[in-house]
Amino acid sequence: MESRIDRIKKQLSGASYKLTPQREATVRVLLENEEDHLSAEDVFLLVREKSPDIGLATVYRTLELLNELNVVDKIQFGDGVSRYDLRQEGAAHFHHHLVCIECGAVDEIQEDLLEDVEAIVEKKWNFIIKDHRLTFHGICHRCQDK
Amino acid sequence: MESRIDRIKKQLSGASYKLTPQREATVRVLLENEEDHLSAEDVFLLVREKSPDIGLATVYRTLELLNELNVVDKIQFGDGVSRYDLRQEGAAHFHHHLVCIECGAVDEIQEDLLEDVEAIVEKKWNFIIKDHRLTFHGICHRCQDK
């Protein structure tokens, strides 16, 4: 955890940004809720528990900054808010998601699975792929059991 | 074109909705701009050229309705607005997109390409896939030539 923060600090300073207390608090919330898909408002409320004086706009700015540095990925599942997802360290591409249309749960797929598809797309459409977003909509294993 | 509208009309009446003049005007705009990815505002401005009295809320309601009936798919590319995309007739799944990070162009991939990936996901994650969203971000062929 601490080492993870250290590495993010290095990423920031490498781009000549500082890990301010507010930014650190935001990163900690993201790390402590890595399995979730928090909106800016969610992050704000959680950060505020430990750092009551932080402003919402600061959280937005921090998330924006972390997104630029590829520390977090920003994603929209279609419910009107952007959500922020820590990228696995060293991952070249964003991971995939399973969105349940019954219960709304969002599960993750860390495997890439797209190598073959991307090879075809790069060749046939002459498109240089830098990243991707893949979401499956359907029925999660929990809702199938019901 | 007319037959396409007829079939959409049948889909509407099958769900006991009517193809009102406003709805028809909206559908026509979508058909005439099938290759684009229009926002609600875009659609509104185009519909208004022919039907000057239509209200913005009606366009939103119509797009929402068409989305429910799977006539259009709603997608967010991350620029803050929802865009509406006609689904190919008979297509089981939404098609894919290539978003250029240089020029912003959005190209389409109508081939599915995901059969194998989906078979793995359904089995390994025990998830019943109903639909998907796949977007590649990268450099389009036009920007590579520059």
Next chain:
DNA sequence: ATTTTTAATGATAATTATTATTAAGTGAAT
């Protein structure tokens, strides 16, 4: 044909997410 009911619309207000502005604070470098 007339009345009654229902569905759909347009105008506009309200809400919500996000971004921009401003004035003040901070801390390293001179």
Next chain:
DNA sequence: ATTCACTTAATAATAATTATCATTAAAAAT
């Protein structure tokens, strides 16, 4: 100590979407 770039909190502004509601059009019942 002073300067300077960066960062912050508070607040205002903007933009997309949704909700409300009076009005109209269409359908159903009489």
